[in-house]
Amino acid sequence: MRTLPSRQVVLARHIPGLPGPEHFRVESVEVREPGEKELRVRTLFVSVDPGTLARLGGVDTYAPALAPGEVIASAAVGEVLESRHPRYAAGDVVVGAWGWREHAVVGSQGLRKVEPGPPESYSAELGVLGIPGLTAWFGILELGRPQAGETVLVSSAAGGVGSIAGQLAKRQGARVVGIAGGPAKCRWVLESLGFDAVIDHRAEADLEAAIRRACPGGVHVYLDNVGGSTLDATLACMASKGRVVVSGLVADYGVPPSQRAGLRNTPYLITHRLRMEGFVVFDYAARFDVARAELRQGLRDGTLHHREHVVEGLASAPAAFAGLFRGENFGRALVRVA
């Protein structure tokens, strides 16, 4: 064994607002041999996650900020090239969090081995079977808890979290309404995912009125991936005792507080007895295996649909990341690295 020539994407400088190409740099590196209890992996796919933006702006959140020069953090799935860990062997496929690198040396902590399958099956480990799918699962089943007959509204309904969340809510017997941008996404949400109704936010001048029309009995559970004016409009449309589950606030990321839309419909919190709750899915890690097994079963029996927005090559990752904040991805955003 010897060092392997590889490439990685690092933070060129902190991102004060929205990301652009100037904030990233592709580096050539030599990846060392694995030490004791380590593996050397070849990356197959990495994830592109809007929630990473705060860390790239130098802000500590539930994960620490990144410093310039550090490799961009993400989930990753890859093939083990060499293993010096007894539980892993060359040829195994593993999921971890080694970020935007073509090759990496990793320890076993936080690593998960996945069942062998065709190469294209591994991307799902970062999407419907990864953090987005698990976020949908715990957001709907643990926090929102829709009852049969209730109305569930999901923003970014064609995205990695929203698409799964809506389908899980349907399984609970809820009426499910999505918000998505543009006719292609809206059609997919209705026809492939089986949502009961969809709102094209690009076609609606008055989003609040559109939500009221689509949810005449009010919204019992809102799973929010967007925040901003979409969240504010929805607050005015909630049913009494409604639950707002905040899983993402893409509209607020990278925007200084003074320039955010701001929530103004707060009096509805009282008059409609609303509960609004943010969460970080890693808090539910002890139950990931149970949730993932059920999600996997849904994929196998064809009852759970998902969609991936795959761009090719590690060097495409920064542009895909920037596109998230313009709603350019249609499905879970991933990069095929090899």
Place this chain on the structure above:
Amino acid sequence: MRTLPSRQVVLARHIPGLPGPEHFRVESVEVREPGEKELRVRTLFVSVDPGTLARLGGVDTYAPALAPGEVIASAAVGEVLESRHPRYAAGDVVVGAWGWREHAVVGSQGLRKVEPGPPESYSAELGVLGIPGLTAWFGILELGRPQAGETVLVSSAAGGVGSIAGQLAKRQGARVVGIAGGPAKCRWVLESLGFDAVIDHRAEADLEAAIRRACPGGVHVYLDNVGGSTLDATLACMASKGRVVVSGLVADYGVPPSQRAGLRNTPYLITHRLRMEGFVVFDYAARFDVARAELRQGLRDGTLHHREHVVEGLASAPAAFAGLFRGENFGRALVRVA
């Protein structure tokens, strides 16, 4: 028996923003004799409640909007003059919701008889033993649920809800910090109520920094009576898994949504896993008696302190109401009618 000459305060016209004298009218009326199962009462005290503003602006909330010409809604305590109801007799003192009237004919629904006492004792039935005290009770013990050692922040700490909420949180072993306006209120909160610290929002240019200094370990429970920029500043200071209990949003009442401060610190909902919940205390009516008995015991044994801001005469009620939105009341706002 015959009709009784009386006075009442009615809504002159809907209040689009903040209240002024032009929105109210004092009327002379003749109050009829009670019918079967009715009582005629002479009012002792009525309440002055910021939460009524929406209804006076023509907005249905959990209670319907008032039309011009209708008597202003409020809690009231009064003496029974004549009774045609078997459970009540002349001389009884009752609490009800007959609003800003010197005399009223009322049915028994929603009526509560109180134990005889000196005349000045009856005001507490509308304050610490009424909706404000019960709001504090359920807000702290049912929604906020502070644990020993946690930090509880209370806005309007010298008000009818905040003053009781802070004392109840102290009983749970929490460290309690208040926000109040001006040195007199702050001194009372510290010295008489026994809060651990107090922030004078009028003396602080940067409220967020002041909250951080007073709550170095973060805020575990925030009981909010104010909303607006105070709520937004507090969101940035919450501890992980913190609970924001929204019992009132005085800063947002009477302000058009586009002119409200707006909540911009929403990303903390996710990063700090915050729960924000609004409530209406009437939802807990089945347990009012239990809560009220414990609050009453606290008054009797001198462990629970309260303060009333009493203005004299029904005609003073509109000005007292307007003063609520400028923080002029120091304690629970009431009108002594007779």
